[in-house]
Amino acid sequence: xxxxxxxxxxxxxxxxxxxxxxxxxxxxxxxxxxxxxxxxxxxxxxxxxxxxxxxxxxxxxxxxxxxxxxxxxxxxxxxxxxxxxxxxxxxxxxxxxxxxxxxxxxxxxxxxxxxxxxxxxxxxxxxxxxxxxxxxxxxxxxxxxxxxxxxxxxxxxxxxxxxxxxxxxxxxxxxxxxxxxxxxxxxxxxxxxxxxxxxxxxxxxxxxxxxxxxxx
Numbered sequence: 001x002x003x004x005x006x007x008x009x010x011x012x013x014x015x016x017x018x019x020x021x022x023x024x025x026x027x028x029x030x031x032x033x034x035x036x037x038x039x040x041x042x043x044x045x046x047x048x049x050x051x052x053x054x055x056x057x058x059x060x061x062x063x064x065x066x067x068x069x070x071x072x073x074x075x076x077x078x079x080x081x082x083x084x085x086x087x088x089x090x091x092x093x094x095x096x097x098x099x100x101x102x103x104x105x106x107x108x109x110x111x112x113x114x115x116x117x118x119x120x121x122x123x124x125x126x127x128x129x130x131x132x133x134x135x136x137x138x139x140x141x142x143x144x145x146x147x148x149x150x151x152x153x154x155x156x157x158x159x160x161x162x163x164x165x166x167x168x169x170x171x172x173x174x175x176x177x178x179x180x181x182x183x184x185x186x187x188x189x190x191x192x193x194x195x196x197x198x199x200x201x202x203x204x205x206x207x208x209x210x211x212x213x214x215x216x
Contacts, residue, residue, distance in 0.1 A: 025147050032109025037117030059209050074198035081190035085149055089183045092153020095161050101150045126210035133204040141193040145186040152182050
């Protein structure tokens with residue numbers, strides 16, 4: 001019977017472990033989305049009215065081109081994204097940061113779920129369409145980037161733990177460089193997301209402003 005090469009077996013084990021991590025992290029994010037959508041039903045009428053009033057002012061400003069200048073919006077968006085992934089990079093450098101990384105990803109899902117859920121709950125199909133053009137496009141870049149950084153951070157933290165406390169080896173620097181380069185690559189992804197959010201999203205949102213805003 002032919003024996004499988006050790007390298008091939010190790011690669012298969014690595015893929016299996018990464019696959020399990022992908023599923024876990026993705027499910028965690030989806031749980032946040034679902035929990036956020038469910039939270040909409042727990043709002044009392046006064047809270048819903050306050051949110052609707054805010055939306056009304058936002059829609060009015062959007063229709064009158066009175067929202068923030070695109071350049072300013074881009075700077076704020078990129079700054080927020082870079083702060084987020086910078087924090088995730090720092091958290092990924094230690095084992096104790098893993099729970100916080102997971103919480104950040106869960107909260108991101110919760111915010112998206114709540115936003116989309118509220119718009120749909122209050123404005124039905126118009127709210128769904130507005131959510132689709134205002135929330136979905138940039139998050140098609142943001143969410144995968146956050147998931148990738150979370151996975152890489154967990155992988156680096158585990159590698160650090162094994163190297164320092166189990167095998168007592170010092171070859172952690174290449175892992176650190178790889179993790180840092182990956183985070184830098186995701187920062188570029190966030191740059192494109194911010195460009196879309198600042199220059200394209202307002203145009204799409206203006207065309208999709210709901211006409212029926214009532215308290216339900």
